[in-house]
Amino acid sequence: MSSAVLRPDAPEFVSPAPALGPAAARLVRRIAISGIPRTGLTLRGAALAGALLLHVLALLWIVHGPAPVDAPQIVMHAALIAPEPLPMTAPEPPKEQPRIEPEQPKPLKQPKPQRKETALPVLAAASDAPTAATVAPQPPAPPEPVAIDAAPARPAPPSAAPESAPAAAPVIPPRHDAAYLQNPTPPYPPMAKRQNQTGRVILRVMVSAEGLPTSVTVLTSSGYELLDQAALDVVRNRWKFVPAKRGDQAVAGQVDVPLSFRLGPGT
Secondary structure (H helix, E strand, C coil), X not given: CCCCCCCCCCCCCCCCCCCCCHHHHHHHHHHHCXXXXXXXXXXXXXXXXXXXXXXXXXXXHHHHCXXXXXXXXCCCCCCCCCCCCCCCCCCCCCCCCCCCCCCCCCCCCCCCCCCCCCCCCCCCCCCCCCCCCCCCCCXXXXXXXXXXXCCCCCCCCCCCCCCCCCCCCCEECCXXXXXXXXXXXXXXXXXXXXXXXXXXXXXXXXXXXXXXXXXXXXXXXXXXXXXXXXXXXXXXXXXXXXXXXXXXXXXXXEEEEEEEECCCCCC
């Protein structure tokens, strides 16, 4: 925006307003050439008039100023291009592998039978040399005499007889019938008594050197499980034995114990 210059000696106030319309220009001229006496114009009044004129020009410029120029909008159109389809190639057929034919075994050549040539008897030529039958055998040379000692040979001393090992002392098996042992008889099972079960059980007992049973098994069954079990229980848990002895030493041994189960007329 250009500013107006006020000169005191100027005949009139000139303001360039090239961009204003004719109505605005006329208004400015009227204000400039209004009946203001030149003789009474002071510097302060000129400044106030100039400020007022500047405000009017600014207001007119804002109202009648040129419209803003809009920049043209550029519209870009984008089109999607479809990809070209790839050419379809047919898969190659699998290559046929050459067939391997097994080699046929060559026929074995059978050896030709060889002809046996029969040897012809060769006649011995007659010779003037005497045969072995006609040659007389020479007598064998006599053996050379061997000197024999006159002293008789000493006989070899007889070998000493091996010392006989002392015979092992016999083992006396354990005993169960000693009176001081006080071994009880097995109780008769009530169920076996009601069913009249009787029989004889033979137990094989392994006895330790202390006279205690270490193993009790049924050697011969009575035919009833109740009777066999009663015999096993009483011998295994309540019996004692006289241990086996080798000489005066107590050793472990085994003994067979027979036990009978019979029902009397009053039982």
